Amino acid sequence: MSKQHLLNGMIEKFFKENPELKGKNEGEDFLIFVLHEISPHELDTADTDDLLSGIVEGAGDLGIDAMFVILNGRVLETLDNLEKEENNKFLHSSNLKVLFFQTKKGKGFDEKGLRKSLDTVKRILDLDTPIENLRNLGAEEEFLKKVELIRKTYEKLIHAGVTKDNIEFKFFYITQGDKRKVNKAVQTIIDETQESINDIIIGNFSIKLLGIDEIISLTQKKPTTITLEFISPPIEIETPIKSYIGVINAEKLLEELLDTDKKSLNKSLFEDNVRHFLGLDRNINKVMKETAINDPERFWYYNNGITMIADKVENFSQKKYKVENPQVVNGLQTIYSLYEAQKTQETSIDKIHLTLRLIEASNTEFKMRIISYTNSQNKIEEPSLKAIDEIHKLVEQYLKQHNIYYERRLNFYKSQGIKGVKVIDIKKMARILWSIYQKEAIFAFNDPKKLFTDEEKYRKIFPENTNISLDYYLFASKLYTKVWSIKRSDVGTMKKGSKEKRIFSSGSALLLILNIISSMMFKKTRKIDFTKDNLFKNKRKIEKLLQIINDDKEITNLYSEAKEILIQAIENYQKDKPGKNYTKDRKFDAEYLLPLIENRIKSQKSKA
Structure with a gap:
């Protein structure tokens, strides 16, 4: 079997196992595949949402397919994420890694394409180059927002006193060609660009070429x-x-x-x-x-x-x-x-x-x-310490029976080659559960740490009493994976730069939609107590709800209703509080979202 056939088979297998990740074309499919394979090596704890958030739309003809800002092991998606990190008193000793990707399905390393990409990287990292210059070259708003995030994160760390050893920039040029056949002209471009960019930054810049051998190697976990x-x-x-x-x-x-x-x-x-x-x-x-x-x-x-x-x-x-x-x-x-x-x-x-x-x-x-x-004597992420609680072990075992991989242990499933939206890490699970059962999606979006550090909140979604129905977790996981796929397809059809696309591309949108759809499925908006409500005591209840989730027409209709409700809630909020950001208002769910859901449920009951 040739290397090309082997790689084609790997890509085909990846999308057969993760059909929800299919891109708009073969080029985007190749990019998505490569990002998932390189993630354990370069993107630390990144999950599927993190990886897709790095794919840049509106790059014009600037030669960049994806950009990532990784601060202390976490992928930053927006300036809001950066603001949260700024509250960290150890910002001065942070680690910053910025990654740029250009991928080509072709079988060579093109000099012209490489130079174009590296010229763009240099413009991004040269703080004396106005962002407006990139706009004039064809860059659109989404691309420019990512550039702004890179620059502001970089500048804040420099001002905080972070040294060059803790700042790293990497550019990856990835094709299906043979890296050994790279010509001298390409190597000259690499050497010259590395030198020129390292002269203008505080940090270390490097260029990595990956060909078909390197891509195949990424997919093969070899024993050490x-x-x-x-x-x-x-x-x-x-x-x-x-x-x-x-x-x-x-x-x-x-x-x-x-x-x-x-x-x-x-x-x-x-x-x-x-x-x-x-x-x-x-x-x-x-x-x-x-x-x-x-x-x-x-x-x-x-x-x-x-x-x-x-x-x-x-x-x-x-x-x-x-x-x-x-x-x-x-x-x-x-x-x-x-x-x-x-x-x-x-x-x-x-x-x-x-x-x-x-x-x-x-x-x-x-x-x-x-x-x-x-590691208990040192500061560790609270979810990592909670992961050994008995409830998490039971949830992991139960969900695995239903092809959902609850990654309570960092990179446990991703390191085994299991990827995609069916892998749900412990922090994401907490956000999903809090949005669906406690009806506070904005709180879950902004304060996921408190769902572990606040014992009362933690026990509402991960009770000490492990005799509760594990179907609470099954329903939440299945609803999340289905709605995630529907929303991704929907956002792909929205007009670039539109208000609708900005709303539904935000990190809070999915959690808010989960709040709405679950309320409509339960036909109630009150908070649910796992230990008292016995929502899934009757097995037919979970079977009926899963049937709705698996019915493409029915769940898509619910998603469309949820979109209408969310847009109306946002419009009402902006009318009452002009200039305020609903994604930061912890009262948004209770004061603007839930009343609309209740009205919709009452209307449906009266029609019935």
Whole structure:
């Protein structure tokens, strides 16, 4: 089988499994496929919504297909997202990554196309170039809004004192050609552009070419095996879980953790870590780097060490071990700080020793507990800590029986190649549940963290009493995936730049529509208590509701009604509160949306 046939088969399989992601044409299909495959490697925790939000409409002939702003591991979609991050007191030690993509279905790396794309990137990153210049070249509003987001995020981090080591810009030029056949002219363009852009920015800019070999490689998750050698035989613990505790040379450890190019750390070995590198501006990381350079022999005394889990551990000798599919789950800041120290070439880290805990843990639930408990002394996203509650485990198991993958554990299903809207992460699930059952979509959109940090709110959607019907989660998930697909198709038909498109492209629109449609299906707008209402006590109830969701005509009619109600609610709000933003008003659901839904339900009952 040729490589081209193999790749075509992969793309066909991807859209057969995720038909709701089909684009407008083959070119967009290729872009969507590539973004999903490259996501685990470059876009951190991005989900399908994040990936689609990066596809830029209105780029004209500027040679950019997608742009992403990733701040501290999260994809920012709008300036509103940036405002929320600004409240973070650690903004000065943030990490920024901006990614640009140009994809072509063709089999070569075109010089003219590459130069055009890179000229656009340079105009975007050169803050002395007015945004208006891009408009004059054919860029439309949606494209310019993304450029504004890139620039404002970049500027705010610079003003906050973030150093160049924590700011990264990458341009990806991806085709189905053979990267090995790239001509000298293309390489010259790459070298010259990298140099010229790095001269005008604070940060690091690089250009990546991906051809058919690299694309196929992205889709194939290969097992990783490393060799670890302790300084002396480690302490071995046989039961209940085989583990080893010992001291290892830092330089030898880093050698094993490098990528195949030996120029950067292998990010796949840190996928299960609960956080990303927080940067050298964080005091503790700065101190670690300084200690590594100035006092390496005392580093061990000041450091807690590394915790690594693996599927299998085999010993070659008393000190040397073969480790299959390792994951560094605690100590990422240490490793990256040492890596940064080593890059300065001011010192060798061969004098540094580290304590290493190596645990053979193939059981997923046990792995999750290790990750959670070994990181509990540090600030972790609350959803990651809540993920080990019994209710989440039950929901995951139940939804999996219905082809919904509840990703309570970060990247658990995406790393297995399961993608698309059927993968729902823990934070998104909370937003969906709160919008449908607590009738507060705007609150869910703006304050998802509070759905985990506020115990009373958290228990309303994830009760301690696990005897509740799991159909609450099944109904919400099925309604979400169906309405998501309908809305995506609908937005694709809307006129560019129209008020309608702006409303229904916003992140809050889907949650508001879920609030409306679920209320109309339940024929009531009051909040629902999982432990008292027994909404799904009768199995025929969930069967009837799922039947409506699966009936394309009926659910599409409900969606159309929901659109009318939402547009009317927004018009009423803007009439009462001119200049105010309904997407930030936590009272919008109760004061403007629910009364219209109640009137619609009463009208339908009277007709019946």
